[in-house]
Amino acid sequence: MKRAGPTDTGCPVLRSLKHVGEAWSILILRDALAGATRFDEFQRNLEIAPNILTNRLKSLVESGLMEKRRYCERPPRDEYHLTQRGRDFRAVVQALLTWGNQHLAPEGESVVIVNKETGEQAEPVMIDRRSGKPLSDPVFTNAAGPAANERIRRRYPSMNQFPQHREADR
Known part of the structure; x- marks a missing residue:
């Protein structure tokens, strides 16, 4: 039996990709961030097939990145607006x-x-709000967070292994 993709291990990168890791979804979000809300706008801007656009918009709504709002009853027409989750993208x-x-x-x-x-x-440039340093600085690394499962803990050091965090635990 063929697997549909990587198993959810609790990795935030993998979980993000499951919602937006497809080119059309990212491009729809890009256009929505620029102000597009209507099906025909997305279709015209992206030159995307209507069935693909319908499926991607449905997926973005189900993922909580967009919400559908009816703007015309006859014929029924909807707009697609970013939620806070979508705006954070x-x-x-x-x-x-x-x-x-x-x-x-x-x-x-x-x-x-x-x-x-x-x-x-x-x-x-992405920066750390606390220190003001760019995240590209070698001082930054990934660590297992408080909700990490055993698989993640095997891959990443614990936050407790770093000096400042150990001092805070005392």
Whole structure:
């Protein structure tokens, strides 16, 4: 029997991919973050087959990333709006955009992030709110969190293995 994909091990990356790890879903979210709400907008912008778009929108609604709102009864028509979970995906889209520009755009940047108030191009970097350091700094690593199962604990060190956390436990 063929497996439908990796088994859910509690890994947050895997769980995220199960909801948005398909190109059409990410592109629909990208367009929704830019303001698209209607089926025909998504279809026109993405040049996606209607049956695929229908399935992806349904999946995004079921995953809690979008919600469907009726805007016309005759004929029945719906809009698709981002939920908070969907709006929180903005940072992921921006990270993909930045990474793609940096590593996969030999012709140059086709889309950039711009500050609407100053017109200046942003230079995105993910930072730790507590220290202000970029997450790319080698001081950061992954660790098993409080809800980690045994499989995750085997792969990652415990938070308790790091100096500051050990001192806080005393």
